Amino acid sequence: MSYWIGAAASSSNPFDSVTSFFKSSTWRFVEYMFVFVLVVIWLSCAYWVYKDARRRIEDKVVIAVAVATGLLFGPAGALIYSIVRPPEYLDDIRERELEMRTMEQRLAEEQRCGFCRAPVRDDFLVCPNCMRRLRSVCTKCGRPVEPTWKICPYCEAQVVDESTMLYNNVYR
Numbered sequence: 001m002s003y004w005i006g007a008a009a010s011s012s013n014p015f016d017s018v019t020s021f022f023k024s025s026t027w028r029f030v031e032y033m034f035v036f037v038l039v040v041i042w043l044s045c046a047y048w049v050y051k052d053a054r055r056r057i058e059d060k061v062v063i064a065v066a067v068a069t070g071l072l073f074g075p076a077g078a079l080i081y082s083i084v085r086p087p088e089y090l091d092d093i094r095e096r097e098l099e100m101r102t103m104e105q106r107l108a109e110e111q112r113c114g115f116c117r118a119p120v121r122d123d124f125l126v127c128p129n130c131m132r133r134l135r136s137v138c139t140k141c142g143r144p145v146e147p148t149w150k151i152c153p154y155c156e157a158q159v160v161d162e163s164t165m166l167y168n169n170v171y172r
């Protein structure tokens, strides 16, 4: 404001010193600095979007669109991206999927026939598909006994040798 008053007092044309200021090297420097800062902000927005999108998005085209949004709209583009981006990192998703697959595999192994891979329940004595013996029955209490068990955990009776039972069952 004081600048305007000073300009009006010293010169017949009050706009003279104003225009000369805008033509001065100081103003040009301010202009350049402004543009420079703007470019840096724009580029860093696009770079941040690129770095973040690479960790969250698999599709290269979608990443390119996200980076283009960052380049075009700068901070606003980065803000839009941060709203619509996938909430999870790809690494986390992969890790979870791997965990799920391992768990499923373990579950499937526990509930399948060791010979033909047919689904069985853990109290089945014989596989309903290949008819091979999965477990024997305790001679004393009649409960299913795993082939690896040496003693019945329910009644403490000695488990009969499994190999002869399996042989008899398969070649019966």
Ligand SMILES: [Zn+2]
Binding pocket: 113, 114, 115, 116, 117, 118, 127, 128, 129, 130, 131, 132
């Ligand atoms: Zn089977």
Ligand SMILES: [Zn+2]
Binding pocket: 138, 139, 140, 141, 142, 143, 152, 153, 154, 155, 156, 157
């Ligand atoms: Zn028993």
